[in-house]
Amino acid sequence: MNRKNATLFIVATPIGNLADITLRAVDVLKDVDLILAEDTRRASILLRHWDIRAPVRSFHQHNEAARLPSLLRRLGGGARMALISDAGTPLISDPGYRLVRRAREQGITVTPVPGPSAAIAALSASGQPAARFCFEGFLPATAEARRRRLNSLQDEPRTLVFYESSHRISATLEAMASVFGGQRPATVAREISKRFETFYGGTLAEILTAMAACDHHRKGEFVIILSGATAPRPESRRVEEIMALLSAEMPLKRASRIASQILGANRNECYEAGVKAKRKGRSR
Ligand code: SAM
Numbered sequence: 001m002n003r004k005n006a007t008l009f010i011v012a013t014p015i016g017n018l019a020d021i022t023l024r025a026v027d028v029l030k031d032v033d034l035i036l037a038e039d040t041r042r043a044s045i046l047l048r049h050w051d052i053r054a055p056v057r058s059f060h061q062h063n064e065a066a067r068l069p070s071l072l073r074r075l076g077g078g079a080r081m082a083l084i085s086d087a088g089t090p091l092i093s094d095p096g097y098r099l100v101r102r103a104r105e106q107g108i109t110v111t112p113v114p115g116p117s118a119a120i121a122a123l124s125a126s127g128q129p130a131a132r133f134c135f136e137g138f139l140p141a142t143a144e145a146r147r148r149r150l151n152s153l154q155d156e157p158r159t160l161v162f163y164e165s166s167h168r169i170s171a172t173l174e175a176m177a178s179v180f181g182g183q184r185p186a187t188v189a190r191e192i193s194k195r196f197e198t199f200y201g202g203t204l205a206e207i208l209t210a211m212a213a214c215d216h217h218r219k220g221e222f223v224i225i226l227s228g229a230t231a232p233r234p235e236s237r238r239v240e241e242i243m244a245l246l247s248a249e250m251p252l253k254r255a256s257r258i259a260s261q262i263l264g265a266n267r268n269e270c271y272e273a274g275v276k277a278k279r280k281g282r283s284r
Helices: 021-033 040-049 064-076 097-105 116-124 143-152 167-182 204-212 234-247 252-263 267-281
Strands: 007-012 034-037 056-059 080-082 109-113 132-137 159-165 185-190 198-201 221-228
Touching: 007 021, 007 143, 021 080, 021 109, 034 040, 034 167, 040 056, 064 204, 097 109, 109 267, 116 159, 116 185, 116 221, 159 167, 167 185, 167 204, 167 221, 185 204, 198 204, 234 252, 234 267, 252 267
Parallel strands: 007 080, 007 109, 034 056, 034 080, 132 159
Antiparallel strands: 159 221, 185 198, 185 221
């Protein structure tokens, strides 16, 4: 085998509809020496459908570390491999990070074969702003850790994207409503590209009501797209409050230097906040 040919392809596969695969993905999967699949039985449905006969080995979070040395040896010897996950784009809330990293460190070509990902599919059809977004993947499983994570996202102005399973969809939406308020707009995308594809839109409170109407609405796979925070961020309010206090006692320049040290904030931002606070003070 020629080491120059050694390539690890990261191949996106359908998230439901088996036709959602690119022509290049099919060609690559037919051509490689080995396909690494998260679940070989699930992969076989797709591979059979597209008449792909390359050998398949399992590669998942529990055997990733153990398989790594032999896979890297084979790649080092010139093998061409494709990594696929159960659905969508590998590594996006799926295994493969260590393999990609180590392959790159060894100078092996790693190349993506782009295609579906549930996050992007949901976002693109959600009606929520999509120019800037923040992918959060799965929230922690325990209620306390989940709440802590959500609390840390309270002031995030970008659209937020979460993955969720049917077991936790209700608990997660309820936790979101309690942290962000029931009025925060959101879209829940269920079973994208499958028979029961449904998009629930509205406020978190409205979505919870719609999904509570019938058990079926909570079955399947979900992406939650949550609108970002629109209220002024508490940090900026804090900067303003501190600048109002300090600038009453000393010149603005000095006050902004001290405030920026206390808050770890940008000095110009503090200065601006001080000007604003002074203006407000005068107009009272
Ligand atoms: N790597 C995949 C991707 O690129 O989308 C995601 C894998 S992650 C383990 C699986 C999660 O993706 C599911 O729990 C669900 O949140 C989301 N998901 C996958 N397929 C979906 C679909 N057809 N409709 C809605 N969500 C889906």
